[in-house]
Each structure stands twice: as C-alpha cells, then as structure tokens.
Amino acid sequence: MEKEQNKQLVSFEEIFAQNKRRIHYQIHKMNISDPHQDFFQEGLCALWNAYETYNPDKGPMATYFNFAIRNRLIDKIRKETRTVEKEQTVVEAKKTQLDDGNHKKQNETPQLLPDRSGVELNDNQLWKALQKNLTEKQWKWIKLYIIEEIPLKEIARMENTTTEAVKSWGKQTRSKLRSKKFREKIGLEIDI
Incomplete structure (x- = not known):
C-alpha cells in the first residue's frame, strides 16, 4: 500500500526528468x-x-536505477554481439562456398567452373611431369583435389592443416599452370 502511495506522489515523468542523465551517464561510463x-x-x-x-525496503532508489540501467545495457551489448557473430558466420560460410576452388571470377562475378566429369585422366606422362615440377603440397592439391x-x-x-x-x-598451382613457360616445360599444350 505504501509503495502505491509513493508512486502516486511521484509520477514517472518526474522520475524520468530527474534520472534522464543517469541513463546518459551509464552509456558514457x-x-x-x-x-x-x-x-x-x-x-x-x-x-x-x-x-x-x-x-523501498530493498535499498535506495538511485542505486536500484543504476543497477537496472547498467545491466539492461550490458544485456543489449551481449545480444548485439551475438547477432553480429551469427551474421559473420553466415558471411564466412557464403564466402567459403564461393571461394572453394570450384569457381572462377569473371568481371567480379563468381561463376561455377564447368563440370569436367568424363575427362580422361590417363596421361601418365603429364601427371609425372607435373609431380616432378610442382612442390609437394601443390602436387597433393592436384592429386587429392x-x-x-x-x-x-x-x-x-x-x-593436419587449415582449409585456407x-x-x-x-x-x-593454378598460377603455375597459367604460365605459358611452365606449360611448355611439362609438355601441356593447351591455352588457359
């Protein structure tokens, strides 16, 4: 009952006018x-x-206001941080999907590489020449990927490494294969 009487004595407009700076203070702090x-x-x-x-039995009103405002601002920061993290995850997933090596950029628009299934991979001399002229990791990329x-x-x-x-x-490897001099060296006679 006393609580209701206190609220009737002080309207929220008055509380707001007296405590507006308290909100600004917490934001600044x-x-x-x-x-x-x-x-x-x-x-x-x-x-x-x-x-x-x-x-009123729990303590001073000003302390309670400070506590409530500060904790609410912290909650908002946490919520926005989680939202940003989720958005970054989606962007990274999309970027990885576009940059997974199965695309080429032409005029800044990623395009899927054509399906090469059915292409004969039985030119052993070419593979041996490639293996001889590439680094171990570049050859692993050719062989495995x-x-x-x-x-x-x-x-x-x-x-035991990263996707990057x-x-x-x-x-x-693609950079080497684009080099006309390198293609001549390994006996690859196509224009890329």
Missing part, C-alpha cells in the same frame, strides 16, 4: 557509441521497469 539512441531507449525501458518494480575429388576440408583434415592453406596450394 560503458563507452557505448549510441548515434541512433538505441541504448538510450533501452536505458529508458530499464528505468521504467525499475520504477515499476522498486521496493583434382584427381581424387576429395573436398578441401577433408584434405585439410588429412594433412589447402586453398593456397591450389592458387599457387
């Missing part, structure tokens, strides 16, 4: 950039909830 006033709005909601649930069609992630696991490292082997 936590080094939060708030250009769109999202955190201020969150602090305002916390102030309202604290006003509604305040019990091109010939045996093992996914990049699986190759990385087998070789395996992609790097492929980039180095």
Whole structure:
C-alpha cells in the first residue's frame, strides 16, 4: 500500500526528468557509441521497469536505477554481439562456398567452373611431369583435389592443416599452370 502511495506522489515523468542523465551517464561510463539512441531507449525501458518494480525496503532508489540501467545495457551489448557473430558466420560460410576452388571470377562475378566429369585422366606422362615440377603440397592439391575429388576440408583434415592453406596450394598451382613457360616445360599444350 505504501509503495502505491509513493508512486502516486511521484509520477514517472518526474522520475524520468530527474534520472534522464543517469541513463546518459551509464552509456558514457560503458563507452557505448549510441548515434541512433538505441541504448538510450533501452536505458529508458530499464528505468521504467525499475520504477515499476522498486521496493523501498530493498535499498535506495538511485542505486536500484543504476543497477537496472547498467545491466539492461550490458544485456543489449551481449545480444548485439551475438547477432553480429551469427551474421559473420553466415558471411564466412557464403564466402567459403564461393571461394572453394570450384569457381572462377569473371568481371567480379563468381561463376561455377564447368563440370569436367568424363575427362580422361590417363596421361601418365603429364601427371609425372607435373609431380616432378610442382612442390609437394601443390602436387597433393592436384592429386587429392583434382584427381581424387576429395573436398578441401577433408584434405585439410588429412594433412593436419587449415582449409585456407589447402586453398593456397591450389592458387599457387593454378598460377603455375597459367604460365605459358611452365606449360611448355611439362609438355601441356593447351591455352588457359
């Protein structure tokens, strides 16, 4: 009953006018950039909830307001951090999907490489020449990824390295194969 009488004596508008700076203080103290006033709005909601649930027997109102506002701002930061992390995961997954070696960029638009199934891989002299003129890791990329069609992630696991490292082997190999001088050296007579 006394709680209700205190609320009737002090309206939320008065509480807001007296404590608006408290919200700004907590935002500033936590080094939060708030250009769109999202955190201020969150602090305002916390102030309202604290006003509604305040019990004078538990301690001073100002301390309770500070506690409620600060914790609500921390919750918002955590929520936004989780959202950003999830978005980054989705972007990374999409990027990996586009950069997995089965695409080529033409005019900045990734395009799938044509399906080469049915292509004969029985030119042993070519494979031996390639193995002789590539590094061990570049040859592993050719053998495992091109010939045996093992996914990049699986190759990385087998070789105890990262997927990015395996992609790097492929980039180095493709770079060598684009070199006309290298193709002549191994007897590969196609234009890439």
